[in-house]
Structures are given as structure tokens and as C-alpha cells.
Amino acid sequence: xxxxxxxxxxxxxxxxxxxxxxxxxxxxxxxxxxxxxxxxxxxxxxxxxxxxxxxxxxxxxxxxxxxxxxxxxxxxxxxxxxxxxxxxxxxxxxxxxxxxxxxxxxxxxxxxxxxxxxxxxxxxxxxxxxxxxxxxxxxxxxxxxxxxxxxxxxxxxxxxxxxxxxxxxxxxxxxxxxxxxxxxxxxxxxxxxxxxxxxxxxxxxxxxxxxxxxxxxxxxxxxxxxxxxxxxxxxxxxxxxxxxxxxxxxxxxxxxxxxxxxxxxxxxxxxxxxxxxxxxxxxxxxxxxxxxxxxxxxxxxxxxxxxxxxxxxxxxxxxxxxxxxxxxxxxxxxxxxxxxxxxxxxxxxxxxxxxxxxxxxxxxxxxxxxxxxxxxxxxxxxxxxxxxxxxxxxxxxxxx
Amino acid sequence: xxxxxxxxxxxxxxxxxxxxxxxxxxxxxxxxxxxxxxxxxxxxxxxxxxxxxxxxxxxxxxxxxxxxxxxxxxxxxxxxxxxxxxxxxxxxxxxxxxxxxxxxxxxxxxxxxxxxxxxxxxxxxxxxxxxxxxxxxxx
Numbered sequence: 004x005x006x007x008x009x010x011x012x013x014x015x016x017x018x019x020x021x022x023x024x025x026x027x028x029x030x031x032x033x034x035x036x037x038x039x040x041x042x043x044x045x046x047x048x049x050x051x052x053x054x055x056x057x058x059x060x061x062x063x064x065x066x067x068x069x070x071x072x073x074x075x076x077x078x079x080x081x082x083x084x085x086x087x088x089x090x091x092x093x094x095x096x097x098x099x100x101x102x103x104x105x106x107x108x109x110x111x112x113x114x115x116x117x118x119x120x121x122x123x124x125x126x127x128x129x130x131x132x133x134x135x136x137x138x139x140x141x142x143x144x145x146x147x148x149x150x151x152x153x154x155x156x157x158x159x160x161x162x163x164x165x166x167x168x169x170x171x172x173x174x175x176x177x178x179x180x181x182x183x184x185x186x187x188x189x190x191x192x193x194x195x196x197x198x199x200x201x202x203x204x205x206x207x208x209x210x211x212x213x214x215x216x217x218x219x220x221x222x223x224x225x226x227x228x229x230x231x232x233x234x235x236x237x238x239x240x241x242x243x244x245x246x247x248x249x250x251x252x253x254x255x256x257x258x259x260x261x262x263x264x265x266x267x268x269x270x271x272x273x274x275x276x277x278x279x280x281x282x283x284x285x286x287x288x289x290x291x292x293x294x295x296x297x298x299x300x301x302x303x304x305x306x307x308x309x310x311x312x313x314x315x316x317x318x319x320x321x322x323x324x325x326x327x328x329x330x331x332x333x334x335x336x337x338x339x340x341x342x343x344x345x346x347x348x349x350x351x352x353x354x355x356x357x358x359x360x361x362x363x364x365x366x367x368x369x370x371x372x373x374x375x376x377x378x379x380x381x382x383x384x385x386x387x388x389x390x391x392x393x394x395x396x397x398x399x400x401x402x403x
Numbered sequence: 404x405x406x407x408x409x410x411x412x413x414x415x416x417x418x419x420x421x422x423x424x425x426x427x428x429x430x431x432x433x434x435x436x437x438x439x440x441x442x443x444x445x446x447x448x449x450x451x452x453x454x455x456x457x458x459x460x461x462x463x464x465x466x467x468x469x470x471x472x473x474x475x476x477x478x479x480x481x482x483x484x485x486x487x488x489x490x491x492x493x494x495x496x497x498x499x500x501x502x503x504x505x506x507x508x509x510x511x512x513x514x515x516x517x518x519x520x521x522x523x524x525x526x527x528x529x530x531x532x533x534x535x536x537x538x539x540x541x542x
Contacts (some may be wrong), residue, residue, distance in 0.1 A: 010491045012471065012474055013422060013455070013474060019423050019431070020423055020424070020425070020471060020474070021467060033451075040470045041425065041468065041470045041471050041474070042423070042425045042426075042465075042470075042471075043425075043468060043470060043500045043506050044425055044466065044468060044506055044507050045501070045502070045503050045504035045505045045506040045507065046504070048503045048504065049500075049501065049503065052427065052503075060500065061500050064429070064499070064501075064524075065427060066427055066429075067426075067427045067428035067429020067430070067431065067432060067525060068427050068428050068429075069430060070427075070429065084426050111432065114439075126439075130435070130439035130440065130441075131437075131439060131440040131441060132429065132440075134436070134441045137436075147433070147527065148429040148432065148433060148525045149524065184514065233405055291455060311478050339515055356428060397427070
């Protein structure tokens with residue numbers, strides 16, 4: 004006997020709106036289907052109406068957790084289009100914020116994993132220590148979540164001696180606390196028993212389904228954009244790519260804890276070798292017609308932005324492929340033949356960032372409730388049919 | 404006597420439902436941060452609830468997207484009376500950077516009535532606490 008269970012868009016197990024349709028036989032999941040679009044805001048279209056500089060702030064608001072990832076990815080692409088070389092100090096500060104963001108994101112994830120595993124004190128512990136990172140970020144950029152530190156050609160705020168000392172001091176506390184989590188997360192029997200063997204994804208499947216980030220590395224594939232295709236100053240910084248070979252949720256937790264320590268080392272290296280000089284160069288207002296693909300290792304995996312310019316001060320096209328989107332296919336695989344009670348845990352293990360991944364076009368007929376995915380050319384035909392008899396306006400306004 | 408007791412219990416333990424209607428996650432993590440040890444709103448009796456049927460206060464983050472509109476109305480209807488809505492962040496107030504996008508209706512108040520607005524992009528956890536306290540003072 005098969006049953007279909009709809010989960011979401013608003014559900015206790017999910018933090019963000021997403022629809023899951025799960026087919027179960029008894030307690031065992033036989034099939035899973037992901038429904039997107041609750042969080043789709045139309046950022047790519049909006050980006051075409053804004054200038055290069057304005058788009059930095061728009062891409063920052065693709066996602067609140069990896070806000071620096073999206074801006075850096077975008078800014079790197081635009082710098083390539085404008086043929087700019089940001090100064091060394093600017094790149095160091097950019098990388099520093101990127102690593103701090105990774106620390107805050109991984110601590111956040113550890114807490115969420117603890118919460119989903121029913122270990123709420125772990126959640127409270129990691130979130131308390133996450134505040135230390137948030138304080139550092141606030142000292143550097145003035146903001147807790149949307150740092151707004153990137154600009155085309157460098158960064159907007161410089162570091163001074165006091166800030167450097169403050170970060171190094173805070174880093175010591177974080178190291179000590181992370182050591183505790185490492186022991187707790189890998190030796191606490193009930194926690195390990197809950198995570199081990201859940202959401203199995205073999206190495207072959209992980210490669211075939213194009214998983215990215217810690218999900219891929221937990222399946223024993225040492226892939227990291229920071230190492231494979233170094234951007235910013237990662238070619239100068241010594242660090243290791245962390246992997247695990249257990250292929251389950253425990254492995255994903257271990258990879259993230261290991262990466263925390265790597266990030267602390269990177270931050271320390273960056274601060275101790277911070278070069279003097281300018282932090283930004285002046286950027287032109289327009290970019291020559293060209294196209295570029297920019298890659299970035301976000302805390303959740305590889306983030307790709309495709310940017311096309313047409314010689315004006317606005318991009319012609321901005322395409323965002325967020326890491327969560329790449330991990331969806333692997334998630335379906337992980338959910339299959341698992342227990343229904345493991346759904347939140349498996350789903351949390353890819354560290355889903357739904358607001359990042361909402362790039363789909365689906366059409367819901369509100370009257371009949373029918374849902375269909377429409378190819379772009381048919382959508383175009385419909386729009387042409389509707390607008391054929393309408394008055395032409397130069398600047399169309401969306402009804403709010 | 405009974406009304407007095409109800410009023411007292413409502414003031415002392417407002418249970419909240421956190422609802423993301425299309426936010427960028429920034430306000431969401433700040434709302435959750437308000438629940439964790441540094442800010443700890445639980446000392447005011449505020450407890451995060453998972454279902455709208457248990458909640459008194461709906462904390463909405465993010466602009467209302469077209470896809471989420473019907474669900475938002477449904478969740479509002481599922482919440483028992485008296486219910487209050489807090490719009491958290493600039494998006495929930497007006498749409499913020501997404502204003503004008505084809506899939507965004509605008510603020511939460513375009514769909515359901517809102518009691519308290521908390522500005523900020525994203526809001527600070529302190530601001531969330533302040534907003535909730537202001538709502539409690541209104542009761």
C-alpha cells in the first residue's frame with residue numbers, strides 16, 4: 004500500500020517554504036518529489052533593470068546566510084568583464100570575510116543538525132558561539148548579516164590594528180569551543196547513532212548526480228573550487244580539502260567541523276600576512292560587451308554566476324546557479340529507501356538554502372489548482388498573445 | 404475574573420509561529436538568533452511553535468510572493484483568535500529590493516492585516532525583541 008504525504012510549504016520540519024511530496028510504503032520512503040517556487044522572487048529579471056553597482060546589493064539579498072558568497076561571485080565576474088585587478092589588501096579582506104562567513108554558516112548548520120537530531124542543547128551551544136563570529140563581522144563591516152563589504156574593484160572598508168587583534172583573540176575562543184564540538188559530535192554515542200548510516204549517498208552517485216560542497220566531500224570526493232580553480236588569494240593560502248568516506252549525515256557533519264578548523268587557520272594566516280596598500284580601485288561605469296562565468300566555493304558548495312554585458316551600465320543577463328540547486332537531485336536519491344522520520348535530518352544535511360535556489364518557472368492555475376511546468380517558448384507565445392492588442396508603453400510598471 | 408486570567412496568560416506566554424513568505428533567510432536567522440542564548444526571548448515566555456494552530460503571533464519575514472499568497476492566507480485562517488501578525492524586515496513591510504519584481508506582491512500587509520512592523524534589512528535580534536514587547540504593550 005502506497006501513500007503520498009505532502010510536506011510543506013509551511014511545516015514544522017522545514018525552516019523555509021518548500022513543498023516535498025513523499026510516497027511511502029509503511030515507514031519506508033519509496034519516492035520523493037520536490038516542489039519549488041514558494042520563494043521565487045524574480046531576482047534574475049530584476050538584475051537586468053539595475054546598474055552594476057546596484058546589483059551588488061541585490062545579489063547580496065539572494066540569500067542571507069551566504070550573502071558574501073553571492074556578491075563575491077558576482078563582483079569577481081564583473082571585475083573580469085571590466086578587466087579590473089583589485090589590490091592585494093582588498094582581496095585579503097574579501098577572503099577574510101568569506102572565511103568568517105563559512106565559520107558562521109557551518110556553526111549554524113551544526114546547530115540545525117543537532118536540533119533535527121533531537122539534541123537541542125547542542126543547537127543552543129553552537130548558536131551562542133556563532134554570536135562571536137557575528138560580532139567579528141559586525142566589527143569589520145558594520146552589519147551582522149548583509150555585510151555590504153564588496154564593491155567592484157575591491158572592498159569598501161579597511162581593517163585597523165585593533166580589529167585584527169580583536170579577531171585573533173576571538174579566534175582563540177572559537178577554536179576551543181570547536182574542539183569541544185568535535186569531541187561531542189564524533190564521540191557522543193546517541194548523537195553518532197542518530198546520524199550514522201542516515202542518508203547514504205555513494206561516491207559514484209555523488210559524482211553522477213553532480214552533488215557539490217560538503218555533501219560531495221562527505222562521499223569521499225576531494226573537490227573544492229578554492230583548490231581546483233583558485234580565486235581571490237586562495238592560491239597563496241595553505242589549507243587542506245576536508246573529506247570523509249562514510250557517505251552519510253555523520254560524514255557531512257565531520258566534514259563541516261573539519262572545515263571550521265581549516266577556516267580558522269586561513270583567517271589567522273590572512274590576518275598575519277595582511278599586505279599594506281589600497282583596498283579598492285576605481286571601477287568604470289560600463290562594461291564592454293562580453294560574457295563571463297564566475298565560480299565560488301560557498302559554505303554549501305560551488306556557486307556559479309553567469310554574467311553577460313552589452314556595453315551599457317546594466318547587465319544583459321545574470322544567471323545564478325546556487326549550490327542547493329545542484330544538491331537537490333542527490334537529496335532525492337538520499338531520501339529513497341530511508342525512513343520517513345529521517346526526512347528533516349537528510350534534508351537539513353545538504354544545508355538547504357531554498358531562497359538561493361529558487362530559479363524555477365512553474366505555473367499554477369489558481370482556479371483549478373492544476374500545476375504545470377511550462378517551457379520558456381510557450382510562455383513567450385502566451386505573453387505575445389496577451390500583449391498583442393495592448394497599448395505599447397516604454398516603461399512598463401508591475402502592478403503592486 | 405476569567406478575562407483577567409486570559410489576558411494575563413496571553414501577556415506572559417505569547418507563542419510565535421515563524422513563517423518565511425519568500426525572505427532571503429537573513430531575517431530568519433536573526434529571528435532564530437533572538438531565540439538562542441545571547442538574546443533569549445524565552446525569558447519573556449515567548450516560545451517558537453511549529454504549527455499555526457498553536458500560535459498567537461505570526462512572525463512573517465520576507466515579501467509576499469505570488470506562490471505563497473494563498474498559503475499565507477490559509478495559515479492566517481488556521482491561527483486561532485486573537486491573532487497578531489508581526490512583519491519583520493524591510494521586505495515584509497514594503498518589498499525592499501524585490502519591489503517591482505514580477506513574482507512579488509509587496510509587503511505582507513497586501514495580503515493579511517499586520518499589527519507591528521519591524522524595520523531593518525535584516526532586522527537585528529534586539530529589534531525583534533523590541534517589536535514583540537511593543538506588541539505585548541498594545542494588548
